[in-house]
Amino acid sequence: MTGFRLILTSRGIEVVGEAADGVQAVAEAERLRPDVVLMDVRMPNLDGLEAAERVLRLLPHCRVLVLTTFDLDRYVYAALAAGASGFLLKDVTAAHLTAAVRLVNTGDALLAPSISRRLVERYATAREAGRTDTSYGPAAATAVHLDLAPLPPRELEVLTLMGRGLSNTELAEALTLSEATVKTHVARIFAKLALRDRAQAVVLAYETGLVAPGGSSVEN
Template structure:
C-alpha cells in the first residue's frame, strides 16, 4: 500500500456512539471511513460495496455476531484486515476470533492514538498483539481452559501441512509459537535478521498464513508447541 493512498476503514458496531466516536477520531487523523454497519449482516454488504482495507468489527452484535462476520469477510476478501472490538479484556471469544483470521483486538475504551496506530499496523499485514501475549492467549483457549460459562473456542480445520516446510522452517515456526520476535529468532539461531525474515515469509507463504498470530495458532494446533513451553 502506497503512502499516498489513504487507508479505507469500515466501522461495525451496534452502538451508534461508538461508531460516531471512532469515525471522528479516524477522519481527523487522515484515514478514510468508507462506511458504518450495525451488525454482521450489514457488515458483509458494506465490505462488498466499499472494499475497505481494515474492518473494525464488534464481537457481540445482533443478527450476526462479529465472529461469524469475520470468518465470512476474510473468506471472501482475504486481502482485508479485521480488528475485533471488545468491551472486556481477554474476552472468552479471543481465541475463536484469532482462529477466524482476526489480526488483533482493541478495547472499546482505546485511546485515539492507539486506535489510529492499530489500524495502520494491521493494514501492513502485521498483527496487533505481541507474539508473547498471543502465545499465552492461545495456550489458554487452545487447551480448553475457558470458564464454565464461556463459549467453547472455534478451532481452525487441521489443514496445515508442515511437510511443506524445511527442517529450518519448522524450527523457526516452533520458535515463533514460543513468542520469539525476529530479533530473538536471529540471536537464537545465529542468523541475520534478514535471513530470519526470509524464513518467516516462506513459512507464511507455504502455510497460507496472514500474520504471526496465525503462525502461533498453527504451532499449537500442530503440536510444535505445548502449553507452558518457555512460558513467561
C-alpha cells in the first residue's frame, strides 16, 4: 500500500496508518478510527472482504474502498455484501483513487453503472433460479423496507434512477433538477428507508421491482 500512501499524501489526504494483513488491518482501524479504509482483497491471515466486514461492525460510520487486481463479479458482489462503499482495481489512476476516497468520505458510494448492472443481473439470475441469497449484507439490511409507501413519486423516480447506477450529476440532468435538490432527495430516501448508501439503494431498487434485470424500470 506504500504506493497508494504516496499518491494520497501528495494530494492532500492524510494517511494515518498501514497494515500488512487482514488481522492487523482490523486492529489498526479500531485503534486509529479512520474515515476511510482502503482494503485489499487478497491478504494473509484474514482476507480483505472479511476484514472489511469486521471493520464496519466495529466502526459503522467508517467507509471502506476495496482494492483488487481482479475484475471478477464475485469480488464485486462480496465487497458490497461486506458493506463496502466502493470497489476499485489496483491499476486505478492517481486522480481516480483520490477522487474515490473523497467521494466515499462524503457518505456517497462509488458504484459505477457497469457494476450496478452486474449486481442487478446477478440478483436476477439468483431469483429466477429460486436461490436469492438473503444473507447478502445490503439485501438483508433492507429487507424490512420492501414497502416503498413512505416515498412520494419524485423520490421513487430518484430511487429508480439510482438503481440504474446514475450519479447525482446524471440524476440532475435526467430530471432537470439542480444537484443540490437531487442530494436532498437522495438524503431523504436514505433516511426514510434506513439505507447506508447507493449500494443498498441499488439492491433495494431491484428487490422491490423498481428496476428490472438489465437496468430498465418497471411500470406498476
